[in-house]
Amino acid sequence: MSTEFAPLHFPSFDGRVETLPNGLEILVREDPSAPVVSLQGWCRSGSIHEGDWLGAGVSHFLEHMLFKGAGGRDANEIAQTVQAQGGYINAYTSFDRTVYWIDAPSGGAMDCLDVLCDVIGDASIPEDEFENESEVIRREIAMGEDNPDKVLGKLLFRTAYAVHPCRHPVIGHLDLFNQLRRDDLYAYYRARYSPDNLFLVVVGDVDADEIIAKIGDKLGGLARRRRPPVILPVEPPQRGPRREEIVFSTELHRESLAWQIPDALDPDVPAIDLLAGILGNGRSSRLYQAVRERQQLAHSVAAWAYTPAFTGQFGLSIGAEPDKAGAAREAVLREVARIREEGVSEREIEKARRQILTTQFSTFTDMRGQASEIGSNWLLARHPDLTRDYVEAVQLVGCEAVREVAVAYLHPDRMTSVALLPKVAAKPSRSNMAKRSEDIRKVELANGLTVLILPDHRVPFVQASGVFRGGLLAETESTAGMTRLMSRLLTKDTLKRSAEEFALEIESVGGGMGASTGNNSFGVSVHALRPDLERVVDLLGEALLEPAFLAETIEREKTFQLSLIKAEDDRPFSVAMKALRKRLYGTHPYGLEASGTVGSIGALDRGGLVAMHRKLVAGSNGVIGVFGDLDPARAEAMIRSRFEHSLEAGSPVSPVGAFDLPTDYAGTIELAHEKEQAVLLIGFRTVDLTHPDNPALEMIDEACSDMASRLFIRIREELGLAYSVGASRLVGLEPGFLVFYASTAPEKLDLVQQEMLAEIELIVRDGLEPEEFERAKSSWLGREAIHLQSVRELASTATVDELVGLGWDHYRKTPETVRLLTREAVREAAARHLREDNRVIVRLTR
Structure with missing residues (x-):
C-alpha cells in the first residue's frame, strides 16, 4: 500500500457468539451509537440446495409464504406488529441463503424479535394463501422475462456453469414451479429450517444477554430435524470458449463476458477484486475511459467479480448501439489483453484499493450493513472477522499480483460470452412493436x-x-x-x-x-x-x-x-x-x-x-x-x-415569486461536532428552473461531479485530501443553488477549502477546458438517455416537467440545448453566479 497512508483496519467483531443445545447459533453485537436495531434470521439454504425440486424456486416461494402466517399471527398481524414498533420487515433469497430481516427502533427490538423467531421457526404456510402467492410469483417470473438485464443474467449463468446448480434461476423455471404444492413447501421448510441450519444476527442498541435469552426462549425448544445432506457438484474447469446469443425486444445490444475464478476464500480474491476495480469501477476506470469516453463505442461498460462459496465468475458488461457492438467488444478485450501484457500502475491499484476500502467500511455505517456483513462472513467461513482479514489482504496486494491473476484467469480461450441481440429492423411488424412511441x-x-x-x-x-x-x-x-x-x-x-x-x-x-x-x-x-x-x-x-x-x-x-x-x-x-x-x-x-x-x-x-x-x-x-x-x-x-367529477378544481399553490429571499447572506459558517469527519460546503444561490442559465450551470455540476472531474483529480487523487468530493444542485420553481462539497479529515479542512476555492476561481476565470466541457456534455446526454429508457422514469420526468411549467416535452428539447451550449456561455454563467458576494461556506469539524 502507498506509504502516504497508514493501513486501515476494519473493526473486529466484538460481539457474542452463542450456540444453543439444538445447534442454533446466535451472533449479537451491541452498538449504542443509534437507537436502532437490525434483526436477521439466516437459513443456510437457497436455490442450489433444493434437491429433487432443483430449478423449481422452492426456496424463494417459501420465503414469500413464511410471512403469510407464523406463531399464531396471520399475514396482517405480522406486518402490524412490526409496524407498530416503527419497524420494517423484508427478506431475500439467493443461491446459497435465505435471509429474513427487520430494522426497527431499539425500543421495539423484543417484539420484532418475537416475530422474526416465529417466522423462521414456527411458520404455518397456510393453504388458503398458497394459490394467491403462486400467482404473484408467476407474475414476477413473467416480469423478469421482460427485463433485459435479468434475462441476460440468467443467460450468463446457465452458459457459464455446466453442472453447478446455480445455472438455474433463483426464482425457478415456470414449468417446474407450477408443479409445486403446499405440502412440498412445508416438507422443504421442515427439513431445511432445522435449528442447526439456522443462525440469527442482531446488531444495535440492545443488551446481548436479553437478546440471547429471548431467542433461547423462542427457539431453544426447536428440535433438530432429519436433513439429508445436499452434495453440490463441483464445476469443472472451463476448457474452451462458450457463446450464447438470443434475440430480445430491445433497442440496445447488451453483452456479458465472463471467466471462471475461485471461490470467496481463495487468497487470489483480493487481487481479483482490485483487477475488477481497475478495469471497470467508475468513470475513471480503464474501460470507461477507453471504450465509452475516448472511442465512444458503448453507453455503459463495467467490470465485476462474483465470488460466492463455489466457483465464481469475473465479468465484463457492455451496453452499446447494435452497429457498434462488435467494435465495443474488441475494445474491451484489448484492454484486458493490455493488462495481461503490461500490468497496472501503482496509481491505478491505489485508486481501486481505496474504492474497495470505501465500500467495505460503508457497511459499518448502519446496523443493517453490519448485520449483513457479519451474517455473510459467518455463512461463508463461520468467521465473523472475514471482512477484517479481507481488508488487510487488499492493502497488501501489489501491481504484479494483479497482473498475475489477469494472466491466470482471464484467458481468451476460456471465456464465456452471452448477448441479447435487438430484433432485426428489417422485420417491420415486430420492430415497430418493440420501439417506444413518444407521442404523449x-x-x-x-x-x-x-x-x-x-x-x-x-x-x-x-x-x-x-x-x-x-x-x-x-x-x-x-x-x-x-x-x-x-x-x-x-x-x-x-x-x-x-x-x-x-x-x-x-x-x-x-x-x-x-x-x-x-x-x-x-x-x-x-x-x-x-x-x-x-x-x-x-x-x-x-x-x-x-x-x-x-x-x-x-x-x-x-x-x-x-x-x-x-x-x-x-x-x-x-x-x-x-x-x-x-x-x-x-x-x-x-x-x-x-x-x-x-x-x-x-x-x-x-x-x-x-x-x-x-x-x-x-x-x-x-x-x-x-x-x-x-x-x-x-x-x-x-x-x-x-x-x-370526484376531484375538486381548487387553485394552483405557491405562485412563483411569492416568497422573500434574504439579501445579506454571504459569509462563512463554522459548526462543531464530535465526529472524526470534517465537511466543507461552498454554496452559491442560483436561478429557478425556467432561467436560461440552467444548462450552463448543469454542465458545471456535471464537470465537477464524477471521478474524472477536476475536483476529484486535484483534491482527492493528486493531493489525497478528501474522502469524497463533488458538486450538486437544487433546481426548483424558486431560485436554487449549486454547492461544491468535500468530506475530509479535520486537519486537512483549511487546505481543502483553499484548493476548492482555487478550482472554482479557475472556472469563473477560464470556464471549462475544451475536453472537460465536451466530456460533461457527453456525460449529461448519455445519462439522460439511459435514465429515460424506462417508461417509469419517462412518466416521472414528463409529469413533473408538465406540473412545474416546463411542458411534458421538455426532455425532448433539452438535449439539443445542451448540444448547442458553448464554453463561453458556461464561463459567463459561472461569472454571474459563482461570486464571493453570493457565496456561503459551511465548515463542520471537531
Missing part, C-alpha cells in the same frame, strides 16, 4: 386536471402517477415536514381499506405503490402488469382522493419521521447542508427541513393534514400520467371516470 397525449379535464397518456407496448407494464405542487413551497416553519408525512399517509389506510388491505390489493397482482416528496411537489405512483390497468387507476384514485388519516397511523408515522430527523442529525453532511440552506434562504421555504423539526412534527394533527390534503390535491394543482402497455382511449376514459 395531453388532455385537460373539466376540473383543471392535466392528464398525460403514453402507450408503450414493449413490455406488458403500466404505471399511473399523480403529482401535485406542494413540497416545501406549501409549508411554513410551523408546518415543516407536513407534506412528507401526508404523502406517506396517502399510501396507508383509506376510507375503504386498512393499510394492509390496500397494500395487498396491489401487491397480490405483482404490482407496487409508492409516494414521493420534493422541494416543489409530491405524488403517488402505482404500477402493475397490463391486465391490471383498471386496478392501477382505481388504486391511484383511492390513494389520492380517499385517505383516511387515521389517528393511530398518523402517530405511528410521526414517530417514524422523528426518527428520520434524529438520523439526519447524526450525519455530518446533512447537518452542514441544513446550515447552508438556512443561510442561503432564511425564512424562504427552501430554507426549511424536508422532514421538519421535532417541534413542527410534534405539533401536526389530523385537522392540519386534512386541510393541506384538501388544498393541494386539486385538479388545477396537479398532473396525472398514465404510461405503458395500454390503449390511450380506454386509459383516458378510466381517468375521466375516476377523477373528473
Whole structure:
C-alpha cells in the first residue's frame, strides 16, 4: 500500500457468539451509537440446495409464504406488529441463503424479535394463501422475462456453469414451479429450517444477554430435524470458449463476458477484486475511459467479480448501439489483453484499493450493513472477522499480483460470452412493436386536471402517477415536514381499506405503490402488469382522493419521521447542508427541513393534514400520467371516470415569486461536532428552473461531479485530501443553488477549502477546458438517455416537467440545448453566479 497512508483496519467483531443445545447459533453485537436495531434470521439454504425440486424456486416461494402466517399471527398481524414498533420487515433469497430481516427502533427490538423467531421457526404456510402467492410469483417470473438485464443474467449463468446448480434461476423455471404444492413447501421448510441450519444476527442498541435469552426462549425448544445432506457438484474447469446469443425486444445490444475464478476464500480474491476495480469501477476506470469516453463505442461498460462459496465468475458488461457492438467488444478485450501484457500502475491499484476500502467500511455505517456483513462472513467461513482479514489482504496486494491473476484467469480461450441481440429492423411488424412511441397525449379535464397518456407496448407494464405542487413551497416553519408525512399517509389506510388491505390489493397482482416528496411537489405512483390497468387507476384514485388519516397511523408515522430527523442529525453532511440552506434562504421555504423539526412534527394533527390534503390535491394543482402497455382511449376514459367529477378544481399553490429571499447572506459558517469527519460546503444561490442559465450551470455540476472531474483529480487523487468530493444542485420553481462539497479529515479542512476555492476561481476565470466541457456534455446526454429508457422514469420526468411549467416535452428539447451550449456561455454563467458576494461556506469539524 502507498506509504502516504497508514493501513486501515476494519473493526473486529466484538460481539457474542452463542450456540444453543439444538445447534442454533446466535451472533449479537451491541452498538449504542443509534437507537436502532437490525434483526436477521439466516437459513443456510437457497436455490442450489433444493434437491429433487432443483430449478423449481422452492426456496424463494417459501420465503414469500413464511410471512403469510407464523406463531399464531396471520399475514396482517405480522406486518402490524412490526409496524407498530416503527419497524420494517423484508427478506431475500439467493443461491446459497435465505435471509429474513427487520430494522426497527431499539425500543421495539423484543417484539420484532418475537416475530422474526416465529417466522423462521414456527411458520404455518397456510393453504388458503398458497394459490394467491403462486400467482404473484408467476407474475414476477413473467416480469423478469421482460427485463433485459435479468434475462441476460440468467443467460450468463446457465452458459457459464455446466453442472453447478446455480445455472438455474433463483426464482425457478415456470414449468417446474407450477408443479409445486403446499405440502412440498412445508416438507422443504421442515427439513431445511432445522435449528442447526439456522443462525440469527442482531446488531444495535440492545443488551446481548436479553437478546440471547429471548431467542433461547423462542427457539431453544426447536428440535433438530432429519436433513439429508445436499452434495453440490463441483464445476469443472472451463476448457474452451462458450457463446450464447438470443434475440430480445430491445433497442440496445447488451453483452456479458465472463471467466471462471475461485471461490470467496481463495487468497487470489483480493487481487481479483482490485483487477475488477481497475478495469471497470467508475468513470475513471480503464474501460470507461477507453471504450465509452475516448472511442465512444458503448453507453455503459463495467467490470465485476462474483465470488460466492463455489466457483465464481469475473465479468465484463457492455451496453452499446447494435452497429457498434462488435467494435465495443474488441475494445474491451484489448484492454484486458493490455493488462495481461503490461500490468497496472501503482496509481491505478491505489485508486481501486481505496474504492474497495470505501465500500467495505460503508457497511459499518448502519446496523443493517453490519448485520449483513457479519451474517455473510459467518455463512461463508463461520468467521465473523472475514471482512477484517479481507481488508488487510487488499492493502497488501501489489501491481504484479494483479497482473498475475489477469494472466491466470482471464484467458481468451476460456471465456464465456452471452448477448441479447435487438430484433432485426428489417422485420417491420415486430420492430415497430418493440420501439417506444413518444407521442404523449395531453388532455385537460373539466376540473383543471392535466392528464398525460403514453402507450408503450414493449413490455406488458403500466404505471399511473399523480403529482401535485406542494413540497416545501406549501409549508411554513410551523408546518415543516407536513407534506412528507401526508404523502406517506396517502399510501396507508383509506376510507375503504386498512393499510394492509390496500397494500395487498396491489401487491397480490405483482404490482407496487409508492409516494414521493420534493422541494416543489409530491405524488403517488402505482404500477402493475397490463391486465391490471383498471386496478392501477382505481388504486391511484383511492390513494389520492380517499385517505383516511387515521389517528393511530398518523402517530405511528410521526414517530417514524422523528426518527428520520434524529438520523439526519447524526450525519455530518446533512447537518452542514441544513446550515447552508438556512443561510442561503432564511425564512424562504427552501430554507426549511424536508422532514421538519421535532417541534413542527410534534405539533401536526389530523385537522392540519386534512386541510393541506384538501388544498393541494386539486385538479388545477396537479398532473396525472398514465404510461405503458395500454390503449390511450380506454386509459383516458378510466381517468375521466375516476377523477373528473370526484376531484375538486381548487387553485394552483405557491405562485412563483411569492416568497422573500434574504439579501445579506454571504459569509462563512463554522459548526462543531464530535465526529472524526470534517465537511466543507461552498454554496452559491442560483436561478429557478425556467432561467436560461440552467444548462450552463448543469454542465458545471456535471464537470465537477464524477471521478474524472477536476475536483476529484486535484483534491482527492493528486493531493489525497478528501474522502469524497463533488458538486450538486437544487433546481426548483424558486431560485436554487449549486454547492461544491468535500468530506475530509479535520486537519486537512483549511487546505481543502483553499484548493476548492482555487478550482472554482479557475472556472469563473477560464470556464471549462475544451475536453472537460465536451466530456460533461457527453456525460449529461448519455445519462439522460439511459435514465429515460424506462417508461417509469419517462412518466416521472414528463409529469413533473408538465406540473412545474416546463411542458411534458421538455426532455425532448433539452438535449439539443445542451448540444448547442458553448464554453463561453458556461464561463459567463459561472461569472454571474459563482461570486464571493453570493457565496456561503459551511465548515463542520471537531
